Amino acid sequence: xxxxxxxxxxxxxxxxxxxxxxxxxxxxxxxxxxxxxxxxxxxxxxxxxxxxxxxxxxxxxxxxxxxxxxxxxxxxxxxxxxxxxxxxxxxxxxxxxxxxxxxxxxxxxxxxxxxxxxxxxxxxxxxxxxxxxxxxxxxxxxxxxxxxxxxxxxxxxxxxxxxxxxxxxxxxxxxxxxxxxxxxxxxxxxxxxxxxxxxxxxxxxxxxxxxxxxxxxxxxxxxxxxxxxxxxxxxxxxxxxxxxxxxxxxxxxxxxxxxxxxxxxxxxxxxxxxxxxxxxxxxxxxxxxxxxxxxxxxxxxxxxxxxxxxxxxxxxxxxxxxxxxxxxxxxxxxxxxxxxxxxxx
Numbered sequence: 523x524x525x526x527x528x529x530x531x532x533x534x535x536x537x538x539x540x541x542x543x544x545x546x547x548x549x550x551x552x553x554x555x556x557x558x559x560x561x562x563x564x565x566x567x568x569x570x571x572x573x574x575x576x577x578x579x580x581x582x583x584x585x586x587x588x589x590x591x592x593x594x595x596x597x598x599x600x601x602x603x604x605x606x607x608x609x610x611x612x613x614x615x616x617x618x619x620x621x622x623x624x625x626x627x628x629x630x631x632x633x634x635x636x637x638x639x640x641x642x643x644x645x646x647x648x649x650x651x652x653x654x655x656x657x658x659x660x661x662x663x664x665x666x667x668x669x670x671x672x673x674x675x676x677x678x679x680x681x682x683x684x685x686x687x688x689x690x691x692x693x694x695x696x697x698x699x700x701x702x703x704x705x706x707x708x709x710x711x712x713x714x715x716x717x718x719x720x721x722x723x724x725x726x727x728x729x730x731x732x733x734x735x736x737x738x739x740x741x742x743x744x745x746x747x748x749x750x751x752x753x754x755x756x757x758x759x760x761x762x763x764x765x766x767x768x769x770x771x772x773x774x775x776x777x778x779x780x781x782x783x784x785x786x787x788x789x790x791x792x793x794x795x796x797x798x799x800x801x802x803x804x805x806x807x808x809x810x811x812x813x814x815x816x817x818x819x820x821x822x823x824x825x826x827x828x829x830x831x832x833x834x835x836x837x838x839x840x841x842x843x844x845x846x847x848x849x850x851x852x853x854x855x856x857x858x859x860x861x862x863x864x865x866x867x
Contacts (some may be wrong), residue, residue: 591613677755698733
């Protein structure tokens, strides 16, 4: 029986870092002992006796077992590498960095510490609608995937309190890298690798030096096609993901989030019509009222560490593949690639 509490440090104590802490401290094997954020006025202890620091470097000097990285993109990879070199298990939010090279650098550090666990926060995999869709696909009941279509959008890139997401030097990319990467991860999670990519990338509305719209169409080696619109000009926030199987359509709509702005989370299972002019009478709609994704993700990471399990969801190989796909989409639009001198590979 494992009765030790692992000491957790959180690098980046903003909205995401604080939310992570809530669920970290609900796990009996984790305990937050220190946090860092540039917005702290000074070092010391908070009211609950958790130590606070103004830099992640100072945080890493503390006696920790696990590091959670909730830092801006330009710091994520270097903090992850530093945590691994310090001998810590690391959980890092998406995206894994600004560039493909960032995650390659992390993997190089990870290989030197094979006893440590590294996991990335591709949180959408843990939503109930996504988990159920995965079960349906893997059951084989409705056959193989023919195509996938996704729209994921919000109405801006910059949160009201921070501006770094709209600056390429800090963010690396815009809405595709920030939010669309979740849907790309799910596309790969359901359907594997995509080799052929066509795209149009634009910053014509917000005029930042990162994209506010990305339109992509991708094809796998076996002919499966995926289409994605990742957008920061969606005036009513939207999440919609369709997966066409040989004998059914899976329709995911809404995603439970902290803002509650993407609508109710649902999964519809719509069997193929029998040839009549009306739709299927066998449609099943599953609705999900509770978002357990954050807790499930944290609990899984604790279990991986305690029982020395392999990281199967959100490992560095998957993080690299989805980052490569992001950059394939950027580079498939020659004008966008040339305008910002984007290099891949």
